[in-house]
Amino acid sequence: MAPPTDGGKVKILKLKHRIGKEKVFASTNKDKSVALEKCFFPIKLQETGASIGEIFPKACKGVGTIMREQICKQLRKTKPIKAPGPDGIPNIILSKCTDIIIDRLFFIYEAILEKGFLYSP
Numbered sequence: 030m031a032p033p034t035d036g037g038k039v040k041i042l043k044l045k046h047r048i049g050k051e052k053v054f055a056s057t058n059k060d061k062s063v064a065l066e067k068c069f070f071p072i073k074l075q076e077t078g079a080s081i082g083e084i085f086p087k088a089c090k091g092v093g094t095i096m097r098e099q100i101c102k103q104l105r106k107t108k109p110i111k112a113p114g115p116d117g118i119p120n121i122i123l124s125k126c127t128d129i130i131i132d133r134l135f136f137i138y139e140a141i142l143e144k145g146f147l148y149s150p
Contacts, residue, residue: 095138101127 043054046064055061109121123130140146 095135095142097131097135100134100138101131 043056044061044064045052045054046068047053055064104123104127107120107124109119109124111120113119
């Protein structure tokens with residue numbers, strides 16, 4: 030008869046990371062979360078005393094013009110069976126109706142670039 034096992038529990042390994050030049054291991058959830066936070070978010074705004082605009086780069090300028098072919102290419106690359114975005118339009122509609130809606134989308138994107146509008150989310 031085989032000895033009892035752990036019942037299929039998942040063993041979460043220790044997380045190896047560095048503090049300065051020293052390699053350390055985090056074994057508890059709290060230690061792991063602190064290590065991951067420092068890795069992914071090394072600069073905190075409170076520590077620097079800076080505002081968000083000073084930390085993050087500004088939107089790029091001079092993108093140039095957009096071409097209908099670029100829009101068509103991107104619409105054809107979308108995966109058809111995916112959840113719709115914030116506009117509620119399914120990707121399959123966009124990809125199958127590209128020829129019908131391309132002119133309208135072109136003028137919308139052209140105006141967005143010309144006016145410098147950015148989608149805030």
